[in-house]
Amino acid sequence: MNVVIAAGGTGGHLYPAVSLAQEFFRQRAAASVLFVGTSRGLERKVLAHEGLELETIEAQPVMGGGLTKALSGIAALPRAVHQAMGILKRQGANLVMGIGGYTSPPVILAAALLRIPRVILEPNARPGVANRVVGPVVNLVFLGFDSAAGYFSRAKVRVVGTPIRRAFFENIDTREKARGASAEEAGRKTLLIFGGSQGAQAINRAVVDALPYLRTLNRPIALIHQTGEADHAGIKQAYKAAGVQAEVVPFLFDMPAALRSSDLVVSRAGAVTVAELTACGKPAILIPLPRAIHAHQLRNAEVLEAAGAAVILEQRRLTGAALADTVGRVLGDENRLRDMGRKSRALGRIDAADRIVQACHELVGNWS
Numbered sequence: 070m071n072v073v074i075a076a077g078g079t080g081g082h083l084y085p086a087v088s089l090a091q092e093f094f095r096q097r098a099a100a101s102v103l104f105v106g107t108s109r110g111l112e113r114k115v116l117a118h119e120g121l122e123l124e125t126i127e128a129q130p131v132m133g134g135g136l137t138k139a140l141s142g143i144a145a146l147p148r149a150v151h152q153a154m155g156i157l158k159r160q161g162a163n164l165v166m167g168i169g170g171y172t173s174p175p176v177i178l179a180a181a182l183l184r185i186p187r188v189i190l191e192p193n194a195r196p197g198v199a200n201r202v203v204g205p206v207v208n209l210v211f212l213g214f215d216s217a218a219g220y221f222s223r224a225k226v227r228v229v230g231t232p233i234r235r236a237f238f239e240n241i242d243t244r245e246k247a248r249g250a251s252a253e254e255a256g257r258k259t260l261l262i263f264g265g266s267q268g269a270q271a272i273n274r275a276v277v278d279a280l281p282y283l284r285t286l287n288r289p290i291a292l293i294h295q296t297g298e299a300d301h302a303g304i305k306q307a308y309k310a311a312g313v314q315a316e317v318v319p320f321l322f323d324m325p326a327a328l329r330s331s332d333l334v335v336s337r338a339g340a341v342t343v344a345e346l347t348a349c350g351k352p353a354i355l356i357p358l359p360r361a362i363h364a365h366q367l368r369n370a371e372v373l374e375a376a377g378a379a380v381i382l383e384q385r386r387l388t389g390a391a392l393a394d395t396v397g398r399v400l401g402d403e404n405r406l407r408d409m410g411r412k413s414r415a416l417g418r419i420d421a422a423d424r425i426v427q428a429c430h431e432l433v434g435n436w437s
Contacts, residue, residue: 075176076168077106088232092422153179192231192340194368230418231344236325261331268297278389338370350414378413
């Protein structure tokens, strides 16, 4: 099977697609997977690291940039569709998958024009605009949350969860064991902090402001902080100035090892983050991105908080003192920490990629 996946821009779009590509290879060694993205997002870096192929089109965002950018994005659509059609023909695509974002619509529309089977994945509790636009022209819609089903034809919907890489629940490596054992021997709890694939300036600043408070907690903490490229140098220097030792990195390629070795997570509430947290059974303090379109991160976070697996700390209330207080209260209550982890794991879906790939094989088989 020759699969083309339209995904790019952020880790929230890329990593579910990477997990699906890996699952296609796992189930059918002869499978071919090509990614279609743009030259502006994370896709070149991430896909090169994962050993996956990428071709680019000149798609532009329509949402979130005002009227001028919206009109520019619409005007770029015909050319992007034409470019996508050329790629699909050259690739001999049997299946096209869209993971949302502005790259997805032109590729899905090109597949529809060429009568190639097409599916989309919507990992959020409330669907994004791109997936809602192309919903009527796809054959199947895979959802991370049942709450998103009302936006699509029920006949097409499959609620399967969000695909995550198998590394999140398989093959614990020696480095991860060593990091966890080292923290445990020192009587420390490990706190993992990240703001998504590109970092989050508001979270980074709050963490820096929280460092003096975190130093006064009864229990010492081992810190792992993914800052994003833009803030990395400044945040690393802030830790040094505060005299706080931490693993401060711009990007965590080995997020599975970092997440599984952590005791508590401070993060945004993107759909992929939520899926990874619950697959690993990790308690979390979630700070939803306030400007996320349709507040989808808040909706995602509310699912975990309602289940007792997470605490929501809204960005408008985010200060160093508030963050340190919340971290201290959760980490300081061993029973609560354990209970949150148990409730998080109960929400986890680790078979989403498997179910999606099987359904895609059935679709293509039925189509032919």
